[in-house]
Amino acid sequence: MTNSIPEVEDADCIFLIGSNTSEAHPLIAHRIFRAVGKGAKLIVVDPRKIQMTMVADIHVRINYGTDVAFLNAIMHEIIKNNWHNPEFIKERTEGFEALEETVKKYSPEMASSICGVPPDVIHEVARLYATSKTSNIMYTLGITEHSHGVDNVKSLANLAMLTGHIGKPSSGVNPMRGQNNVQGACDMGALPNVYPGYQVVTNEDIRAKFEKAWGVSLSPNIGKMIPDMMDGLIDGTVKGMYIFGENSVETDPNIHHVRHALESAELLVVQDIFLTQTAKFAHVVLPGAAWGEVEGTYSNTERKVQRIRKAVEPPGEAMPNWTILMEIGKRLGVKMHYETAEQVFNEMTSLTPSFAGITYERIDKTDIQWPCPSLDHPGTKYLHQEKFTRGLGLFHAIEYRPSEELPDDEFPVILTTGRRYAHYHSRTMTGRCAALDREFPRPMAQIHFKDAERLGLADGDSMKVTSRRGEVITPVRVGDVVPEGSIFMDFHFEDANPNWLLGTSLDPVSKTPDYKVCAVRIERQED
Amino acid sequence: MDYKFVKTTCPFCGCGCQMLLEVLDGRLIGTLPFKGAQMNQGKLCIKGWNAHGFVQSPDRLTKPLIRKNGKLQEASWEETFDTVASRISDIKTRYGANSMSFLSSARCSNEENYLLQKLCRAGVGTNNVDHCARL
Numbered sequence A: 001m002t003n004s005i006p007e008v009e010d011a012d013c014i015f016l017i018g019s020n021t022s023e024a025h026p027l028i029a030h031r032i033f034r035a036v037g038k039g040a041k042l043i044v045v046d047p048r049k050i051q052m053t054m055v056a057d058i059h060v061r062i063n064y065g066t067d068v069a070f071l072n073a074i075m076h077e078i079i080k081n082n083w084h085n086p087e088f089i090k091e092r093t094e095g096f097e098a099l100e101e102t103v104k105k106y107s108p109e110m111a112s113s114i115c116g117v118p119p120d121v122i123h124e125v126a127r128l129y130a131t132s133k134t135s136n137i138m139y140t141l142g143i144t145e146h147s148h149g150v151d152n153v154k155s156l157a158n159l160a161m162l163t164g165h166i167g168k169p170s171s172g173v174n175p176m177r178g179q180n181n182v183q184g185a186c187d188m189g190a191l192p193n194v195y196p197g198y199q200v201v202t203n204e205d206i207r208a209k210f211e212k213a214w215g216v217s218l219s220p221n222i223g224k225m226i227p228d229m230m231d232g233l234i235d236g237t238v239k240g241m242y243i244f245g246e247n248s249v250e251t252d253p254n255i256h257h258v259r260h261a262l263e264s265a266e267l268l269v270v271q272d273i274f275l276t277q278t279a280k281f282a283h284v285v286l287p288g289a290a291w292g293e294v295e296g297t298y299s300n301t302e303r304k305v306q307r308i309r310k311a312v313e314p315p316g317e318a319m320p321n322w323t324i325l326m327e328i329g330k331r332l333g334v335k336m337h338y339e340t341a342e343q344v345f346n347e348m349t350s351l352t353p354s355f356a357g358i359t360y361e362r363i364d365k366t367d368i369q370w371p372c373p374s375l376d377h378p379g380t381k382y383l384h385q386e387k388f389t390r391g392l393g394l395f396h397a398i399e400y401r402p403s404e405e406l407p408d409d410e411f412p413v414i415l416t417t418g419r420r421y422a423h424y425h426s427r428t429m430t431g432r433c434a435a436l437d438r439e440f441p442r443p444m445a446q447i448h449f450k451d452a453e454r455l456g457l458a459d460g461d462s463m464k465v466t467s468r469r470g471e472v473i474t475p476v477r478v479g480d481v482v483p484e485g486s487i488f489m490d491f492h493f494e495d496a497n498p499n500w501l502l503g504t505s506l507d508p509v510s511k512t513p514d515y516k517v518c519a520v521r522i523e524r525q526e527d
Numbered sequence B: 001m002d003y004k005f006v007k008t009t010c011p012f013c014g015c016g017c018q019m020l021l022e023v024l025d026g027r028l029i030g031t032l033p034f035k036g037a038q039m040n041q042g043k044l045c046i047k048g049w050n051a052h053g054f055v056q057s058p059d060r061l062t063k064p065l066i067r068k069n070g071k072l073q074e075a076s077w078e079e080t081f082d083t084v085a086s087r088i089s090d091i092k093t094r095y096g097a098n099s100m101s102f103l104s105s106a107r108c109s110n111e112e113n114y115l116l117q118k119l120c121r122a123g124v125g126t127n128n129v130d131h132c133a134r135l
């Protein structure tokens, strides 16, 4: 996030897009409710009537996967009505002319025919967002998990730069990270192109610094992203895979494909706390200690580095993950000698300028958000205050591209997926928390009552969902949360997991799969 | 009776709520919201209130396992560490460093993620490391 969570409360306008906040980020939703209580205008852009829409000033019920057309039209209106911020554009950005040229085509009427949002609503959203004193864009996977996810993100950045609603309190572009430490995993360089702190592997000086510290020579080539690793296992360019704390078999799209990939591995090592569906494919399984049994840190979605602490002993011979990694590293000849997690942390900060001022001792006493370059630096509450990371902010002129798999005669219904408030991913953890299991014991596909009536489905009945990849059977919840012609499925339950159905269409840049738009056929399933 | 609180961060979503783990005689028995935290200001959601539940599940893995004759069988840590290291080296020698790949975890700590990417980069010599942020 460019901003901090408490700042959400003080925004004049909140532009929430592709985020089911009250279920996925309950304590951020709480801040949004408070902001509304203080008079903020809330715009919720989502095809579904999620809970957030109940407190929204405007619910934009956009067609699935048409965000770029909608956002371009908003920018069209902003420029037409002179609501943009020429001063900010001149001083802080470049590439405005190309953007202006592109969005010219996207009149509200033209965009409306794609995204299904009435022109007067587009106009009103543009006015509210642009003319409010502070406007905060907040989004999650409803924006990124598309075959054009990067286009969506860039369009939101365009919108913020066009109006200058970035680089100040309560104004920015804020992706909320779904997992406890997605932010941290990125920050720590668990990515094929960067070392910790986003230091690129292709930069010679940076590489030399890490080579010196680690005492080895390092690869100058960018590595493979997950989808390429999986494909590599199948085509034989990848032979071995080490999976750490990840249940790929249940959480990646197109389960048949993932299973085939893991079966093809010559060596599969899985390090986890349970014998997950993924671990069952492994040649070696390493039992790690869990949260509550180890010391360490997580970075939350606002870049705040916070401690986790050991409260109890791990069961049996389970061992802290950092010890396991160290023991294997040592045997592979790497310099790794640590007695505590803190020593690992300190080695990391010594190599990572944006973390250089963070210590266990400091975060014990006070909240610190990176970048924090020195011990006397207080940390950074919001980013891009004076300038953007690359200097000038770059506008990207982006054309709307339809989602890759749209409904047709054979598969006429749109399937979209997401999470539910009581669960987490494949439920390996939340399914084992008694109260959470009671709260939400079964999968439930949301279906519009008219579609349900057509198929003769009552609430709780079973429905068969078929795509080009496979089929699953799931109980239904009838209502009007989803628009007609679409269904929503959560991905928490093994049997009714929509990942059996999803394809492998990817964003061409980020290689993020499309979890949000998939064509399916639905029918009643007799018990 | 030994009853204590241990301050920690919720293991579920990216909000990063602060909580106290309730520990009785070496067992986790509950969670409480940490009142002094600016993030959650004394609140937790339903997941946070129940976060301790999975840790002591009887299904936890308690011993390393190595596949022998097609079946996963219990092994000692020594044997397991040696097996993993020698099989990774073997793949590296036969097919090159880029034929190994590593999947890290958005569930695990900064320290663990740092070490995994170090293991991959310094121990094997490839940048084939990624995690599920893009999924």
Ligand code: SF4
Pocket (backbone or CB within 6 Å): A025, A026, A027, A028, B010, B011, B012, B013, B014, B015, B016, B017, B040, B043, B044, B045, B046, B047, B048, B049
């Ligand atoms: S308590 Fe709920 S909102 Fe807070 S971090 Fe945990 S899962 Fe997220």
